Amino acid sequence: SVIIYKVHVYCIFSTGINVVKRKLASHDNLKITLEQTGDKFHVKEVSTFRTLEIDFTLGVNFEYSLADGTELTGSWVMEGDMLKGTFTRKDNGKVLITTRKVIGDELVQSYTYEGVEAKRIFKRS
Numbered sequence: 121s122v123i124i125y126k127v128h129v130y131c132i133f134s135t136g137i138n139v140v141k142r143k144l145a146s147h148d149n150l151k152i153t154l155e156q157t158g159d160k161f162h163v164k165e166v167s168t169f170r171t172l173e174i175d176f177t178l179g180v181n182f183e184y185s186l187a188d189g190t191e192l193t194g195s196w197v198m199e200g201d202m203l204k205g206t207f208t209r210k211d212n213g214k215v216l217i218t219t220r221k222v223i224g225d226e227l228v229q230s231y232t233y234e235g236v237e238a239k240r241i242f243k244r245s
């Protein structure tokens with residue numbers, strides 16, 4: 121298998137309010153490494169709180185827990201040159217939509233939850 125994309129990024133900016141901001145804050149100093157091989161992704165997440173490795177296949181549901189213990193289930197799909205993730209919170213059934221897009225040397229990740237939008241910009245390191 122061939123790695124067609126790999127980037128190390130760190131969070132330089134995040135915005136948003138209320139629950140989204142609190143949840144995102146629980147991923148402080150987040151650094152992620154994304155590796156894509158065909159439709160399979162390997163994500164390494166390093167933050168103040170934990171180091172986590174996640175494997176997923178586009179279009180296939182998987183489980184993911186936020187650093188605060190909130191459990192999500194959902195999947196990523198590719199929409200053009202953008203990754204779009206649809207995840208459902210297991211505790212309340214509410215849906216979180218997130219996207220990832222590489223723009224120049226930045227990875228922009230957006231989050232939409234209960235009408236609130238938040239964004240994080242990761243810079244290649």
Ligand SMILES: CCCCCCCCCCCCCC(=O)O
Nearest residue numbers: 139140143163174184216218233
């Ligand atoms: C519930 C409110 C805000 C939650 C913000 C965190 C969103 C995480 C999205 C799922 C990520 C899956 C793993 C990954 O690809 O890195």
